[in-house]
Amino acid sequence: MTSPALDLVQVEKQFGTTHALRGVSFRVEQGEFFGLLGPNGAGKSTLINIMAGLVRATSGQVAVMGYDVVRQYRDSRSQIGIVPQELVYDPFFTVWEMLKIQSGYFGLGRENDEWLDELLEILKLTEKRDENLHNLSGGMKRRVLIAQALVHRPPVVVLDEPTAGVDVELRRALWEFAHRLHRDGHTILLTTHYLEEAESMCDRIAILDRGKVAALSDKQELIFQNSYRVGVVERVLGSNIPQHVSTAIISRSRSSTQIRVPREQRLQQQFLQQLSEIGVTEDQLQLREPTLEEVFLTLTGEDR
Amino acid sequence: MRQIVGAHNIYGSWTLFRKEVLRFLKVSIQTVLAPTVSTLLYLLVFGVVFEETVVVYEGHSYSGFLIPGLVMMALAQNAFANGSSSILQSKMNGNIIFVLLAPLSYIEFYLAFVGAAILRGVVVGISVLLVAAAVIRVELYSIPLILLFALLSSGVMGALGIIAGIWSDKYDHLSAFQNFIILPLTFLSGVFYSIQDLPPFWQQISTYNPVFYLIDGFRYGFLGVSDVSYIQSMVVALLFFIGLSLLSIAMLRSGYKLRG
Structure with a gap:
């Protein structure tokens, strides 16, 4: 039996007196294109950060491809690639250096260079290969973040508001790229504020509201169940x-x-x-x- | 299912080490040249002023006494700055997540950062020493002891740098750490004088300063004389290294101020 790509069981998170997540449970099966929606402050980013190991849950379990994110963190982190919402970058390095470094963190050396070159090609970054990250436009930085998330060819890819604040052309390119990843067999978890984006791309959708799952269903069912x-x-x-x-x-x-x-x-x-x-x-x-x-x-x- | 990393991620830790080294080498004017020049200025000012009038240890010139202290001061401050500024900057910029998302253990994180801090400390130390040797005769009593104290001291300061980097939430905090802890400890550790020349009260206070032992043992490697036994200095340095390493490892393990 194959493990679910993501398995969340009664996940709770408290920051001081704030209850960010209140018993969130759902599964994302392998190969799904899953949408995680919710208003600001609903707990989406907290949930993603828990999957990534950036935040520790107060209680509950989270597994990525069957690996517990706390007890088997090495395996779980090797199975997931996170494209963060913020345009973060290390101003000391070039695009290629950053990809090599990120790849190295996952234990991958020169044998991975071919894939890194391919990523540059797919994301139209080849010309910017030796450019310092500091000098790139916002759109290019976003592409580098996607490349960084994919250096270790993770089966599960989390796109946290990937199209927030990007122009129409890049948004289309990113949609196309997300579809391509999905076609290639990756499980995609997408959070977005653009609901038409979720409507056109996702198979199933969970709506998070005030730290709880307000709805979880097939997209059409969700509409018809209303x-x-x-x-x-x-x-x-x-x-x-x-x-x-x-x-x-x-x-x-x-x-x-x-x-x-x-x-x-x-x-x-x-x-x-x-x-x-x-x-x-x-x-x-x-x-x-x-x-x-x-x-x-x-x-x-x-x-x- | 693709499994990349086994029980250890040595290559990942090595990559993080290399990244930290590359980071300080990319700004070597600021990280290597600047401390070398400022240390040389200390040497010129204090060496010239006191060379003829001050004798700390019989048979050794004042500048000969001063050089090991200045080298150690530069080494310690730079080993501290490496990890602390890198961690704080990454936290402030948000790019710390690239490391935190990786399958690296807290020990691998610690080894990479302390290793890079040691290397920067030693590189700056050698740079200061070479420049000093070009203008003043440098005595070398025991190279193994010099190396041992250089490694131990930059290890101590590297571990302290990790602690300060994790603890600090803004540059102001790190600056306070540097100006109110590191700077007084290094300046009041016998860089410019022997603690034997201090009044008993200040002598006693100096013996509680860990940096005093780092400098005193290091100086023994150059001159063959010191204020306290180099074995005592070595034990104190080792204990501090172990203690600060355990504290930094505990902070990394708990995810304190790194993982929410």
């Missing part, structure tokens, strides 16, 4: 509407109003009846499934 659909009313609903209708409004534009409509048949009928009472006709209303962003906002309470 207790409401979205009604697009082709007119602007005024202020003289009943309170239970006004509280269901998601957004208003110049010519339409988006409104939460219960998924359950009986409640939906009641709601549509109430809409017709305020003059919303059937041909003015279109029902659709919520986007991941709308599900996310509902689950994390950020739309309230």
Whole structure:
């Protein structure tokens, strides 16, 4: 039986009086493209840092490819590559020196040079090979961070907000590269603020909110399991509407109003009846499934 | 499943050592040349002023007495600076994660940093000695003892540098460590004088200063005379090295201020 790529069991983390993680449990199977979403402060980075061994969990277990991150840290760290969120670099070294150093930390010498050259090629860094990291643009530094995370060919790759603050062109290049890694058999864990990114790339998604898993499911299931659909009313609903209708409004534009409509048949009928009472006709209303962003906002309470 | 690292990661530790060495060599004007020049200035100023008037040990010139102390002072300060500044800078820049993400044990981390500190201390020490030898006759009583004390002393200061680097959260903290602990300990350790010339109270105080033993034993290697027995100095240096190493290893093992 193959081990899961990531296995988290009841992970708790307290920083002083702050409870950053409250019993987080989930598994990521090998070969998955998994999204970890959540608002700022939800505990995503803490969780990633625990997987990487940068932070120690107060309680619970985390294993990477079956290796416990505390007891078998050498094995677990050899199996995971982390692309950090911050653009960190060592200003003393060139791109090539940094990759050689990072590769050496993993016990890999000259035999790994061919792979390092390939990484430079794939990430379009070959021309910058002997450039000091200090002189690179933000986008190039981001590419170096990705190369550093991959020097030891880890089966599990964690991309912590890789596209935060990068231009459109680089964002597309990074998406393409993440897809390529996935196609090559890597398990990918992606955290992102761009929900369309998660929606288009991830197979399964966990939504973390205030240190807890608020939802964990297949992307489509997550959308369909949600207790409401979205009604697009082709007119602007005024202020003289009943309170239970006004509280269901998601957004208003110049010519339409988006409104939460219960998924359950009986409640939906009641709601549509109430809409017709305020003059919303059937041909003015279109029902659709919520986007991941709308599900996310509902689950994390950020739309309230 | 790909397994890269076994029970030990010697190559990883060696890489970290090489990186730390490369780091100080890349800025050798600041890390090697500058301390060499400033030590030479001490030698010129104090050597010229006191050469004719001060005799510390019979049969040995004042500058001959001064050189081992100055070499040791430069060696100790640079061995301390290597690990402490590297660790603090990496913490401040955030690039410490590159090492922390790697499959390196706390012992491998310690060995790499202390090894690099020893090398920088010895390189600076040799550099100061060579420049001094170009202008003043340098006595060499026992080269093995000189080497032994050089290695032990830079080891002591290297371990202390790791502790200071981990403990410090900002440059201000490290500066306080350097200015309020390292500098007074080195200046008040008998670099410029013999503690035998001090009043009894200050003599007693000096015997509690570990750097005094590092300098006194080191000086014995050059002159064949010292304030206390070189065996005593060696034992004290060794005990400090073991004690500070254990403390730095314990800090690395616990992840104190490194792993949240």
